[in-house]
Amino acid sequence: MSVRKRTLVTAAVFVFGLLLAAAGARAGENAVIRDKGAVICLECIGIG
Amino acid sequence: MLKKVIIAITVFFCSFMFLSCDSWFDMLGNVSADAPTEVLTTADNETGSFPFEFTAEDIFGETVTRDDLSGKEIYFVHLWATWCGPCIAEMGELAEVAEMYADSVGFLGLLTDYYENRAGAARVAEANGVTFMNIPDRTPGLETVRQMVQSGFIPTTIIIDGAGNMIGGQLVGAKGLGYARYIEEALETVRSGQ
Amino acid sequence: MKRLLAQIGFFVLHNPYLQNFFSGRIYDGKLKGFCAPGLNCYSCPAAAFSCPIGSLQNFFRGTGHNISLFVTGFLIAMGAAFGRFVCGFACPMGFLQDLIYKAPTPKFRVRLRKLSYFKYIVLAAFVIILPFSVRDYLSGLGYPWFCAYICPSGTIFGAWPLLAANDFIRGMLGALFNIKTAVAIGLITMALFINRFFCRVLCPLGAIYAMFNKISFVRINHDKPACANCAKCSESCNLRLDPVKESSHPDCMRCGNCVRACGEKALKYGTINKSN
Numbered sequence: 107m108s109v110r111k112r113t114l115v116t117a118a119v120f121v122f123g124l125l126l127a128a129a130g131a132r133a134g135e136n137a138v139i140r141d142k143g144a145v146i147c148l149e150c151i152g153i154g
Numbered sequence: 155m156l157k158k159v160i161i162a163i164t165v166f167f168c169s170f171m172f173l174s175c176d177s178w179f180d181m182l183g184n185v186s187a188d189a190p191t192e193v194l195t196t197a198d199n200e201t202g203s204f205p206f207e208f209t210a211e212d213i214f215g216e217t218v219t220r221d222d223l224s225g226k227e228i229y230f231v232h233l234w235a236t237w238c239g240p241c242i243a244e245m246g247e248l249a250e251v252a253e254m255y256a257d258s259v260g261f262l263g264l265l266t267d268y269y270e271n272r273a274g275a276a277r278v279a280e281a282n283g284v285t286f287m288n289i290p291d292r293t294p295g296l297e298t299v300r301q302m303v304q305s306g307f308i309p310t311t312i313i314i315d316g317a318g319n320m321i322g323g324q325l326v327g328a329k330g331l332g333y334a335r336y337i338e339e340a341l342e343t344v345r346s347g348q
Numbered sequence: 349m350k351r352l353l354a355q356i357g358f359f360v361l362h363n364p365y366l367q368n369f370f371s372g373r374i375y376d377g378k379l380k381g382f383c384a385p386g387l388n389c390y391s392c393p394a395a396a397f398s399c400p401i402g403s404l405q406n407f408f409r410g411t412g413h414n415i416s417l418f419v420t421g422f423l424i425a426m427g428a429a430f431g432r433f434v435c436g437f438a439c440p441m442g443f444l445q446d447l448i449y450k451a452p453t454p455k456f457r458v459r460l461r462k463l464s465y466f467k468y469i470v471l472a473a474f475v476i477i478l479p480f481s482v483r484d485y486l487s488g489l490g491y492p493w494f495c496a497y498i499c500p501s502g503t504i505f506g507a508w509p510l511l512a513a514n515d516f517i518r519g520m521l522g523a524l525f526n527i528k529t530a531v532a533i534g535l536i537t538m539a540l541f542i543n544r545f546f547c548r549v550l551c552p553l554g555a556i557y558a559m560f561n562k563i564s565f566v567r568i569n570h571d572k573p574a575c576a577n578c579a580k581c582s583e584s585c586n587l588r589l590d591p592v593k594e595s596s597h598p599d600c601m602r603c604g605n606c607v608r609a610c611g612e613k614a615l616k617y618g619t620i621n622k623s624n
Contacts, residue, residue, distance in 0.1 A: 119427075120425050135418040146307050152507050154522075240520075
């Protein structure tokens with residue numbers, strides 16, 4: 107595949123990722139992520 | 155080339171931080187941005203009233219207000235979540251403790267994942283015989299008490315008096331029947347203080 | 349040495365709140381709404397961001413919508429841009445393993461061909477399928493299988509500092525903690541002898557980034573005309589990869605050993621171009 111095509115594929119995937127992330131942010135996912143991330147994950151430290 | 159890569163990684167990474175934030179200032183602070191800005195005043199507080207005004211729908215769908223909680227000597231505020239194993243495991247014993255002290259202690263459950271899993275919370279509460287109210291932790295009006303019960307750990311419990319002052323420290327972790335001891339101590343403190 | 353500096357820098361970027369190691373509290377501000385690129389537990393007291401795998405898992409095991417668009421999109425974008433550069437330069441868990449590997453022990457430079465597929469199973473089973481499907485009948489929640497049973501980042505950067513600073517946690521430990529510690533110590537031991545064992549065999553985040561290695565924008569390029577076919581590059585590779593035959597191999601973390609070993613300057617860090 108030519109350089110141009112390969113760069114386009116990568117760029118397209120990258121932009122797709124950004125769009126997904128933006129959609130998630132608009133859907134308010136960051137608040138949900140923070141709700142869990144701001145509290146100690148008990149299982150992660152070996153409890154429960 | 156390598157320097158560019160490192161800079162690129164840092165730039166892309168930082169750019170994600172600005173996707174959806176309200177304010178950059180409190181983003182960088184090391185404490186929760188929900189810190190209350192008003193000082194609690196007790197001047198207009200009747201004796202025995204729960205010190206904070208609120209209206210909310212609890213997990214069983216009933217509308218509850220401060221009045222449903224009032225008329226007690228002390229208030230037991232319990233922060234929990236349905237995804238927290240120890241919180242669920244102690245629910246039965248906590249319900250027992252709540253029954254034991256129902257006359258003198260007002261029990262308030264603050265649920266951090268109310269909006270994601272109210273149904274699950276209701277099932278857990280029913281299966282364990284929970285009779286005290288459980289409302290969203292972000293209920294407007296409860297910012298002060300929410301800040302007080304914040305410890306980075308779930309479950310966390312605090313006991314407050316009618317003026318909104320904390321009796322003792324934060325009770326961090328699941329205690330089950332062990333809560334009774336702290337309630338007894340708090341009741342003694344409040345009764346002897348008068 | 350530039351890579352070491354980058355790793356130190358990214359460790360601090362992931363974990364800036366060093367004072368929390370003493371207070372025993374974790375940071376709970378707005379930054380926790382975002383993900384770090386590396387495997388860094390959000391229960392680490394100093395951590396500023398949430399772990400991408402931990403966050404993904406929380407969505408899969410939760411009761412709301414199960415696929416996090418934000419985390420998935422973030423990982424896809426990072427993968428497309430950098431591939432496993434993140435593993436080699438930015439991941440704190442990778443940094444720790446590299447430090448441990450520096451210890452003067454015998455080294456086993458093995459290929460780990462079949463074993464390296466296991467990380468995809470870890471990703472599929474422990475991050476996605478098990479958390480999603482095995483649920484508590486009352487709360488409706490799944491269990492965080494990867495974080496609970498496997499992740500060494502949670503044990504080393506989360507559990508151990510928290511235990512050191514908080515006595516009330518010490519009384520709550522049970523069988524799960526023994527499993528976690530055994531796994532962590534096992535992986536630390538492996539890191540002494542086999543370069544980046546965890547990253548190649550178990551890490552689900554590595555599995556995700558590995559899938560993007562072949563298309564990543566930034567990569568290591570092999571200039572065929574300049575190549576002397578001397579095999580110095582594959583000999584220098586800690587993972588026993590061959591940069592000549594298999595550039596941008598899914599396990600290549602772009603550490604640069606081969607770039608430095610090449611006498612003809614045929615291997616260089618670069619972006620997508622004519623070579624390979």
